[in-house]
Amino acid sequence: MTERTKLPIPLPQIGAEQLALLERLSNAVAVSGDEGEVRAIVLEQVKPLADEVTVDALGNVLVTKHAAAPNALRVMLAAHMDEVGFMLTRDDENGLYQFGLVGGMDERVLVGKPILVGKSHIPGVIGAKPIHLQERGEREQTIPVEQLRIDIGPGGSGKVKVGDRATFATRFQQIGPSLVGKALDDRLGVAMLLEILRHPIPQLELLLAFTVQEEIGLRGARVAGYALDPQIAIAVDSTPARDLPNYDGTENQSYNTRLGAGPAIYVADSGTLSDPRLIRHLAQIGDALSIPYQFRQPGGGGTDAGAIHTRRAGVPSVSISVPGRYAHTPVLFARLDDWQNSLSLLHAALQRLTPDILAQER
Amino acid sequence: MTEITPFLKELLSVSGLSGTEEPVRRLIKDAWTPLVDEVSISKLGSLHALRKGHGPEPRPRLILAAHMDAIGLMATGVVNGLIRFTEVGGVDPRVLPGQFVTVHGRRDLTGVIVKPDDRSLPPRLRDKPFDMEYLYVDTGLLPAEVAELVRVGDTISFAQPPVELTGDALAGHTLDNRASVAAVTICLQELQPVHHAWDVWAVATVQEEETLGGALTSPFAIRPQLAIAIDVTFARGPGSPESRTYPLGKGITLGFGPNVHPAIYKAFSELADRIDLPYSNEYMPRHSGTDAYGMQIVAEGIPTMVIGIPLRYMHTPVEVVSLKDIQRAGHLMAQFISALPADFVNQIRWDEAND
Numbered sequence: 001m002t003e004r005t006k007l008p009i010p011l012p013q014i015g016a017e018q019l020a021l022l023e024r025l026s027n028a029v030a031v032s033g034d035e036g037e038v039r040a041i042v043l044e045q046v047k048p049l050a051d052e053v054t055v056d057a058l059g060n061v062l063v064t065k066h067a068a069a070p071n072a073l074r075v076m077l078a079a080h081m082d083e084v085g086f087m088l089t090r091d092d093e094n095g096l097y098q099f100g101l102v103g104g105m106d107e108r109v110l111v112g113k114p115i116l117v118g119k120s121h122i123p124g125v126i127g128a129k130p131i132h133l134q135e136r137g138e139r140e141q142t143i144p145v146e147q148l149r150i151d152i153g154p155g156g157s158g159k160v161k162v163g164d165r166a167t168f169a170t171r172f173q174q175i176g177p178s179l180v181g182k183a184l185d186d187r188l189g190v191a192m193l194l195e196i197l198r199h200p201i202p203q204l205e206l207l208l209a210f211t212v213q214e215e216i217g218l219r220g221a222r223v224a225g226y227a228l229d230p231q232i233a234i235a236v237d238s239t240p241a242r243d244l245p246n247y248d249g250t251e252n253q254s255y256n257t258r259l260g261a262g263p264a265i266y267v268a269d270s271g272t273l274s275d276p277r278l279i280r281h282l283a284q285i286g287d288a289l290s291i292p293y294q295f296r297q298p299g300g301g302g303t304d305a306g307a308i309h310t311r312r313a314g315v316p317s318v319s320i321s322v323p324g325r326y327a328h329t330p331v332l333f334a335r336l337d338d339w340q341n342s343l344s345l346l347h348a349a350l351q352r353l354t355p356d357i358l359a360q361e362r
Numbered sequence: 363m364t365e366i367t368p369f370l371k372e373l374l375s376v377s378g379l380s381g382t383e384e385p386v387r388r389l390i391k392d393a394w395t396p397l398v399d400e401v402s403i404s405k406l407g408s409l410h411a412l413r414k415g416h417g418p419e420p421r422p423r424l425i426l427a428a429h430m431d432a433i434g435l436m437a438t439g440v441v442n443g444l445i446r447f448t449e450v451g452g453v454d455p456r457v458l459p460g461q462f463v464t465v466h467g468r469r470d471l472t473g474v475i476v477k478p479d480d481r482s483l484p485p486r487l488r489d490k491p492f493d494m495e496y497l498y499v500d501t502g503l504l505p506a507e508v509a510e511l512v513r514v515g516d517t518i519s520f521a522q523p524p525v526e527l528t529g530d531a532l533a534g535h536t537l538d539n540r541a542s543v544a545a546v547t548i549c550l551q552e553l554q555p556v557h558h559a560w561d562v563w564a565v566a567t568v569q570e571e572e573t574l575g576g577a578l579t580s581p582f583a584i585r586p587q588l589a590i591a592i593d594v595t596f597a598r599g600p601g602s603p604e605s606r607t608y609p610l611g612k613g614i615t616l617g618f619g620p621n622v623h624p625a626i627y628k629a630f631s632e633l634a635d636r637i638d639l640p641y642s643n644e645y646m647p648r649h650s651g652t653d654a655y656g657m658q659i660v661a662e663g664i665p666t667m668v669i670g671i672p673l674r675y676m677h678t679p680v681e682v683v684s685l686k687d688i689q690r691a692g693h694l695m696a697q698f699i700s701a702l703p704a705d706f707v708n709q710i711r712w713d714e715a716n717d
Contacts, residue, residue, distance in 0.1 A: 095528055096600060108491060109477075112457030112678040114525055114533065123525040125533045125682060127675035129601035131454045132651065139454060142491050149600035151674070151682060154611050155529020168460070169525070175472050178502030244478035245442055247496055254481045325500065330460035331474045333502055 007289075007351050011344045012199045014336065019174065021045070022191045026172040026181035029116055031085030031102050031165035032216045035059055037119070038081040038190065042210045045194050050208075060220045061210040062228060068202035073355050076207040076230030076315070077196060077346075078221050078304040079189030079237065080214030083182070084328050085167035088117065088150065088160065095124075095156020096149045099166065103215030108142050109329045117152060118164035124152040168330035177260075177335050184332040185238035186214070188322045192236050192343050201350045211304055218271070221304035225311035231358060232278065232316050235303035236346065238334065239264050239296055239321035256299065257323040260335050262292030263342035266319035269299065271306020275316035277357050282318065285349045291341050296321065316358065320346055366544050366692075367685060369393060370524075370532065373540040377466060377519040379450045380431040380572040383407050390430060390543060390566050397550040398564065404583060408576040409566040413550060417559035417704045424588040424702075425563045425581060426549060426695060427653045428542035429570030432535070433677055435463065435475075435499075435518035443505030444498035445473070445512055451571035455494040457678045462521040463499055467512040472521065473499040520679045529611060530686050535679035539570065541671050541688050542592040548692025549699070556696070559704040560588075567653055577656025581664055587707045588626065588665055591654035592691060594683065595644055595670030608672040611684030613640030614691045617668030621650035621658055625710035626667040630698060639694050644670050665710065669695065 021041075030038035042061050046053055052064040061081070067073075084103030091097055097117075101107075111128040126148055129138075152160060172181035179188075193208050200206055207228040211220035225233065243255040257264040265282050266274050286293040309317035322342045324334040378386030387409050395401050398411040409430070415421045433451030440446070445465060458475045465471040476498050480488040483496055499518060501508055524534030546564050553562065563584050567576025570593075581589055596602060597610040608615050616634065618627050634641045646668065649655050654666040671691050674682040703709070 108456065109459050112454075112675070112680055113460055114522055114680055123527060123533070125525075125527075125675070125680035127600055127680055127682065128454060128457050128678050130596055130676035130678075131452045132676060133596060133602055133606055134454070139456065140491060143456065143601070147601060151527070151533075151599065153527025153529045153531035153533075153682070154684070155527075155531070159528055170460075170462075173472070175502035176507070177504060180474065180502055240479070242479035242481065244444065244476075244482055244498065246482045247478070247484055252482055254479075326460075326474075326476050329476075331462075331476075333474070333476075333500060 007348055009199060009201065009351055011347050012195045014340045014343065018191060018195060022187060023172040025187035025190055026183050029121065029165065029167050030081055030083055031167055032082040032213045033102065034165045035081045035212045042081065042190065046197060049197050056223060056227060058220050058223055059212045060224045062224060063197065063208040065197060065200045065206040067205045072203055072205045073353065074205045074207060074231045075350065075353065076209060076225065076228050076233040076308065077193050078209040078211055078224065078233065078235045078308060079193045080186045080211045080220065080304060081190055082212050082215050083167060084215050085165055088162050088164045088166065091162050092149060094154050095152045099150050101145060105328050107145050110145065110148055111143055113330050114169040115150060115166050116169045117150065117160045117166040122152055122159050123169065124150045127151050170330050177337065179334045179336055179339065180331060182330060184324055184334055185327045188238050188334060188339055189236040192346060195343055196347060199347065204350060204353065214304055218304055218307035222307040225308035225315060229312060230315055233305060233308045235305035235319040237303045237319060237321045238324045238327060239301065240327045241323040241325045254297065256297050257294055259323050259325055260338060261294040262338060263345050264294050264296040264321045264323055266296050267298055269302040271302035272309055272317060272319065274318040275362060277360055277362060278316060278318035281357060282345060282349050285352055286345055289348055291345045291348065293345055366548055366688060369547060370540060370544040373543055374524045374534045374536055377464065378430055378432050379434040379517045379519060380569045382517055383431050383568045386430050387566065393547055394550060394564060397554065404580050406575050406579050407568045408580045410580060410584065411564040413553060413562040415560045416557040421561045422704060422707060423561040423563060423584060423586040424590065425565050425584060425586045426546050426590050426592060427565045427567050427577060427657060428546045428592045429539045429576060429653055430543055430566040431568050431571055432519065433571050434520060437512055437514055437516040437518060439514060440509055440512055443503065443508040444500055446498060447518055449494065450517065452677055454677065455492045455497065458497055459492060461679050464519045464521045465499060465501060465512060466517045466519065469511060471501045471511060473501040476500045522679045527682065531611065531682050531684050533680050533682045535681065537673055537681040537683045538594045538676055541594055541673065541683045545592055545671065545688050545691035548689060549695040552693060552696035553699060556700045558699050558702065560699060560702050562699055570653055574653065574656035577653035578660060581657045581660040585661065586664060589657040590667045590669060590695065591652040591657065592669045593652040594673040594676065596676060597672035597674045599674035608642045608644065610672050610674060611686050613642060614687055614694065615642045615644035615670035615672065617644050617646050617650055617670060619646035619650060620648065621646060621654040622667055623665035623710065626665055630667060633698055634694060637697055639690055
């Protein structure tokens with residue numbers, strides 16, 4: 001690192017402690033609208049460190065870490081606590097339940113999976129008709145969610161109830177260079193915000209929003225963005241790496257992001273046209289410090305920034321995401337290197353952020 | 363949960379796909395050795411465990427056959443560190459994406475079955491159920507390491523740990539047919555204090571899911587007068603037709619059809635009635651889908667019987683079985699053997715057997 005790029009605060013490093021916390025966060029069940037389990041972990045972590053902590057009307061955790069001096073730049077970081085999952089909607093008796101989907105999930109990935117139901121994490125499964133009993137052509141049809149049942153066993157009554165949420169039972173693990181778990185979208189971001197709070201930046205008024213209901217329409221971020229009234233916002237999330245080979249050997253040109261290529265900086269998604277000054281700032285920091293980064297391919301999808309940037313008179317916003325394969329399925333694969341580089345890029349960019357950036361015309 | 367649960371969970375934790383049953387065989391051998399007089403391994407890999415009878419020699423012999431092989435997957439290639447695969451036994455590709463597996467490469471690798479984004483698939487498959495040809499196993503390792511550790515033909519086992527459900531039910535992969543291995547184990551345990559006339563050969567067969575290789579060969583080596591196949595059958599549950607299923611946890615099934623000698627069926631149903639053991643009749647108009655299909659036609663032919671343990675979601679990694687039904691199957695076999703007269707085979711007559 002040259003003198004020119006030397007940072008006043010050493011960049012936070014991910015070690016055993018951070019991985020243990022990520023494991024807890026990944027294994028917790030917090031389906032959109034019922035984020036209590038992750039909220040409890042977040043509150044436990046932020047309370048000793050924050051200057052102000054509130055839980056708002058929707059269940060967002062809003063945290064303020066004051067700057068060393070007054071009138072500092074107000075920077076909001078948002079990471080969503082919620083995950084996609086299920087809600088039990090009807091009791092068919094004998095431990096069988098109908099259920100509905102919460103958040104954007106592919107019906108095709110549901111069948112044949114172990115799940116956890118309710119606050120007590122009662123185990124269950126989503127079964128399938130045996131292959132032996134299927135009619136010709138049945139395999140060519142997706143089984144609609146209306147025909148699937150959550151099965152917690154024939155002694156079921158009383159253990160769970162209609163209205164309970166459920167998610168996949170996947171347990172977090174590290175495999176080689178990879179982080180493997182459910183709900184890493186966006187517990188990776190939640191853990192990054194907690195790490196930023198442990199290494200605060202004195203010249204910034206840090207406004208951290210641990211949001212709810214991102215997966216069902218960015219609803220938590222909308223009110224958090226209003227309440228915190230930031231001058232700049234950065235959404236910290238996980239974005240799909242659709243980088244598997246094409247079936248016919250042609251180049252995969254719509255990969256969104258690539259695993260192992262560093263944090264993904266958003267230019268345009270379905271909800272936000274990122275502020276060019278912030279994009280430039282992130283890229284310059286990455287170049288100067290040799291932190292790998294990639295630009296997420298413009299396209300659909302989005303982050304909490306989509307709701308935040310139009311609050312009040314407008315908030316210059318950008319998003320940084322950790323790439324992850326197979327998002328919104330029972331398992332997400334991310335890379336430890338990508339996570340570390342995302343944290344490094346975010347922290348370094350915050351350290352170099354001054355009100356001057358807003359003096360430039362967008 | 364019952365005493366057999368820890369052993370059954372152990373059975374589900376080891377691999378043993380059709381054709382490569384060694385890991386599970388070792389476990390069963392360890393469990394059965396103290397319960398029997400002799401243990402041997404057949405030319406195709408089936409485990410033969412003899413518990414000698416107490417009658418005068420030559421004693422009649424019967425086989426209790428439970429197949430120990432599992433369905434699973436097999437590597438067909440490696441692309442950019444991702445493993446392509448085909449099936450061993452019948453697997454519905456719709457249940458695969460998101461499943462944890464163990465790839466038995468140069469060392470065992472943890473992996474997950476994954477699907478490419480629809481944009482990377484042939485247009486005809488977009489928004490359609492998955493085609494096994496285009497699924498992969500992602501091990502999370504870098505391509506160079508995968509290329510070194512995995513080759514075509516490596517077996518891939520399901521790896522979801524079993525979970526206990528409410529109502530004495532267990533969910534997991536390969537309960538077809540390790541549930542029946544557990545039932546035979548219970549039978550051998552119950553026979554310990556019993557003086558039975560017949561030699562009992564507990565056989566954990568190989569390759570049922572692919573070739574019936576074990577069922578077609580072990581009876582030839584043993585030459586039993588009677589052979590009983592214990593296997594799982596379809597339990598009533600979501601998506602499965604009522605007409606072809608049996609209630610879960612409400613009793614075992616006794617097979618009836620061309621793969622079953624009617625006199626043995628009759629002996630079992632009368633016994634079950636006498637000891638108040640709940641059962642359903644399972645009518646099998648053609649192939650029973652069990653080892654009995656193979657065993658019946660070995661050598662000059664063998665009178666066979668099928669006992670079924672109802673199981674939901676067969677051939678998925680979340681099969682569900684009732685521990686009570688496993689106990690019942692083991693208990694019924696032990697009771698049958700305990701009461702079996704040495705001249706039973708001479709007593710059975712086709713014209714005497716009426717359902």
